[in-house]
Amino acid sequence: ELVNFNEFFNYILDRFDMLLAKDREKAEKAGTTVKRYTIKRIFTHKDLWVEIDPDKLTQAIDNIMNNAIKYSPDGGIITCRLVDTQNNLILSIADQGLGIPRKDIKKVFERFYRVDKARSRQQGGTGLGLSIAKEVIEAQGGHIWVNSAENRGSTFYISLPYDPQETGGEWDEAFE
């Protein structure tokens, strides 16, 4: 399916903003607190069209967002970017959480791998999320990778080839 990726990514992030608002409202009524976080969006203004399976890609991005939230400190900022290069779009999701140790960084995409069993157990989850995300993204011709500094945060990146004919820009102008 040919998808306007800017709209698609905005829609996913809107859903997380709505969930946060709902959780806050619930907690307020119950007299408890929930972790606060802010989602910041920095998007290219160019509309990027991509040929993807939107349901599967939503699942992959949802997991990365859920991880970012799970490992963020209270009041953390989650910065979501969308940029384009000549042939690819790159989206990134950066948190200010506890980060991933250098020795574990290559392994987080393996099935069932979880950094520091004790820390992860307390957070819940199976350790499958990122391996599924990698599978889904690579099946659609994309790549996923991560940059992280311990105690400073992690940034997950996804690149996907976009359709230059639909996206416009230089290619279109040359034929006008």
Ligand code: ATP
């Ligand atoms: P599941 O996604 O199946 O519920 P999970 O979140 O533990 O469980 P993955 O999403 O595959 O599994 O992540 C694997 C491991 O990578 C996590 O257990 C965690 O140790 C580490 N990790 C993933 N994202 C982050 C992040 N944003 N910050 C710090 N560590 C992370």
Ligand code: MG
């Ligand atoms: Mg996960």
